[in-house]
Amino acid sequence: MAAPLLTSLTESGGDRPDALTIAGRACSRADLLGAAAAMAARIAGAPVVAVRATPSLETVTAVVGALLAGVPVVPLPPDSGPAERDHILRDSGAALLLGGEEPVGGVEVLPVDPAERAAWTEPEPEPEATGLVLYTSGTTGAPKGVLISRRAVASCLDGLADAWAWTAEDTLVHGLPLFHVHGLVLGVLGALRTGSRLVHTGRPTPEAYAAAGGSLYFGVPTVWGRVAKDATAARALRGARLLVSGSAPLPAPVFRDLELLTGQRPVERYGMTETMITISARADGERRPGYVGTPLPGVRTRVVAEEGAEIGELEVCGPTLFAGYLNQPEATEAAYTADGWFRTGDIAAVEPDGWHRIVGRASTDMIKSGGYRIGAGEVENALLDHPAVREAAVVGAPHEDLGQEIVAYVVADGVGEKDLVDFVAGRLSVHKRPRKVRFLEALPRNAMGKPQKKLLPPV
Known part of the structure; x- marks a missing residue:
């Protein structure tokens, strides 16, 4: 005791x-x-x-x-x-x-x-x-x-x-x-x-x-x-x-x-x-x-x-x-x-x-896409391995065929959407690659530094 x-x-x-x-x-x-x-x-x-x-x-x-x-x-x-x-x-x-x-x-x-x-x-x-x-x-x-x-x-x-x-x-x-x-x-x-x-x-x-x-x-x-x-x-x-x-x-x-x-x-x-x-x-x-x-x-x-x-x-x-x-x-x-x-x-x-x-x-980081269950954190870590990426947040957005598609929000310099999609696909299973990449100046965060995914702009 x-x-x-x-x-x-x-x-x-x-x-x-x-x-x-x-x-x-x-x-x-x-x-x-x-x-x-x-x-x-x-x-x-x-x-x-x-x-x-x-x-x-x-x-x-x-x-x-x-x-x-x-x-x-x-x-x-x-x-x-x-x-x-x-x-x-x-x-x-x-x-x-x-x-x-x-x-x-x-x-x-x-x-x-x-x-x-x-x-x-x-x-x-x-x-x-x-x-x-x-x-x-x-x-x-x-x-x-x-x-x-x-x-x-x-x-x-x-x-x-x-x-x-x-x-x-x-x-x-x-x-x-x-x-x-x-x-x-x-x-x-x-x-x-x-x-x-x-x-x-x-x-x-x-x-x-x-x-x-x-x-x-x-x-x-x-x-x-x-x-x-x-x-x-x-x-x-x-x-x-x-x-x-x-x-x-x-x-x-x-x-x-x-x-x-x-x-x-x-x-x-x-x-x-x-x-x-x-x-x-x-x-x-x-x-x-x-x-x-x-x-x-x-x-x-x-x-x-x-x-x-x-x-x-x-x-x-x-x-x-x-x-x-x-x-x-x-x-x-x-x-x-x-x-x-x-x-x-x-x-x-x-x-x-x-x-x-x-x-x-579970509410924001579990993505169900094309029959696969994908953790957003795994995709975020893959993106952060790219030398041009400073911040990354990944969400699932509604998709009429896949159920959800993987969307990445990144803070990065000198890199394009296709480069990042291919970069992730080369490190993880292909079905875990982002379908869309949005570039931001900064991710919304709370006082403890956690990304606030609900405050991200619409896809």
Whole structure:
């Protein structure tokens, strides 16, 4: 059974003045605990609080303070528009918004001061208590509140500490947003639980990563792609122990470039808001481009495929899963199978040795063309192998004869449609070649760097 979520913070030793550095501002773990205790005393008894999740010491103080007080935390994206922001505040029932000065959406704002100090002696809440309410990206409607228990967070972080040999001797470096699982749960609470030093660079630039001197780095494919294009910055990471990529598939060309420049084969992992991290490659094991590894301790997976198909929908169960969607019992019920497995909506394949490959989303990345089932990710990786292609997104478009035809959206220089079609056909089965290629200036992406295929222009 996992230890209480904040045990490592409240009982840790070996503190240092720069145990946490967030966007250039440093503090010790004792300072953070004192400031968080002061916040906990101010909000104790509140039903739910939202936190304006900027990359700052204020955000970390507010989140830890709420967790100390046993008040569920709703991280609010600082760049969310009025409609999304007001929906999250209203739907979550947040009584307070921690951070900032002006009232937002009718919710009282409580400023956060990392210089405040107090003591907190109350015991941690029960492990099954809700620790976080994380909102989905809302690609299929209004964002839904995902209820994450304290036990689930602790189980996820302990599983990753085991897989990545993550200890207090590490210095974790990242510059990811603090309103998602990747940046907040892994990137902040993970450092606090393992006792590792944390350097949040404010923004995840190659220059900032190169200057941080970390042993463990987190990034999304967009970040790693930029690092791989900056040879000087990439070579500065040769002293790192582990480079971890997540939140979207890492293109195989970026994997290879990172290996060449840093001497590191990146570790990929898989998860989503509802499950946190369930599958990962290990620090002491093999790392394969295009694969996310094997299940973490306690996690089980299965692929539900049509007869004869190699790929199908990935379903998971285990201790890291969410407790349901806030105020949406029907959506919660629909997300699970009758025997209790969570339907991820992702298409995957599992090799005989247990290694998982994520093909993409069932709604956008499974293409049925001419009787074949084709994963968009495989075609995207083939396109990205072309030296002129910088970005690629592949979708299936309705076709009266084939059912769907493969359409590629690319960002590229000095190459034509036929060149790319022939290039893919020369690397994959001919039926996997794009039938159409659209050239764009850039792909639409969200805050985590994931391509937003629903925002691509019509074919």
